[in-house]
Ligand code: DOR
Ligand code: ZN
């Protein structure tokens with residue numbers, strides 16, 4: 001698809017200027033001032049911000065198996081509404097994504113839909129049994145795999161995790177860790193995260209594997225990550241919008257890891273400012289009202305992530321918008337080896353049109369996601385997604 005976007009405030013991780021952007025055959029072809037093209041679809045955005053679309057390093061689409069909570073179509077539509085064109089999906093589906101069959105199913109359904117690009121994680125241990133990693137061998141030449149994860153559960157056995165890291169290193173896969181020491185779950189959720197974070201960093205140091213810590217929420221876990229980086233460990237981490245926007249004393253919404261204290265939030269913000277955080281991951285976790293009542297942890301996140309992060313990080317003066325673009329586009333794209341994330345010639349023509357001055361009131365009734373589970377209901381944030389364009393095609397218009 002070819003499309004010329006005129007009069008845009010073009011922003012990515014290292015650019016910020018008023019100009020035009022031309023996408024040809026689905027890829028960014030030209031960017032500059034006063035670009036003229038004949039016979040192409042032209043849209044004048046009248047000074048609105050155009051950024052690379054967002055990439056989510058962490059989401060749950062519940063397909064196959066729990067499609068009453070979400071399916072690949074509704075999850076993708078939610079992603080597009082939130083300005084996302086790429087998502088990394090976790091494997092806690094039914095069946096669990098430990099086989100080629102499940103991987104094929106997700107990838108085929110996603111490409112038939114043609115909405116967002118999906119990276120489906122294969123689980124570290126087969127069917128989350130915590131012990132078996134032989135299935136990973138069957139994926140060794142599968143170019144679709146960039147990352148493996150036992151998100152939702154975690155890998156309790158340290159030796160198994162070490163062996164999995166060795167396999168991941170050999171294949172240049174990222175190990176995405178849900179850090180939770182089960183012995184402490186329900187007893188001390190802070191210790192549960194901290195201990196496992198320390199263990200995984202230690203194992204990554206020994207094995208040289210590329211480790212990505214999911215949804216980091218405590219000050220101590222973040223400190224271990226910073227220390228690990230200083231020590232040369234190949235570790236990156238993500239922070240969720242909810243762990244930077246909420247504190248336990250005000251809104252203790254059930255999610256795993258839990259909403260933390262003010263001190264933790266302040267430390268996460270400092271880590272973001274100092275460049276210790278690699279990306280924003282939503283941990284989009286749709287549940288029905290009934291399942292939430294029964295205690296299911298998690299919240300939907302794709303449709304609220306940008307306004308929350310823009311308000312809490314940029315409006316509140318923690319970082320500049322270019323840095324936010326790095327956290328929401330460039331770095332997660334790099335993690336998942338997607339040809340996206342910057343306004344650079346040759347990259348996928350995936351951009352989002354934003355009205356940064358527009359206040360949005362969160363209303364779950366308007367969500368495209370089947371999940372309405374959000375602690376942000378009724379809250380107001382700045383930054384509305386007006387349009388999401390993927391490979392030069394307008395796939396969402398607000
Ligand atoms: O809150 C959470 N929800 N944390 C997880 O680790 C899993 C997720 C889910 O799948 O619902
Ligand atoms: Zn998790």
Ligand code: ZN
Nearest residue numbers: 090151152283
């Ligand atoms: Zn998750």
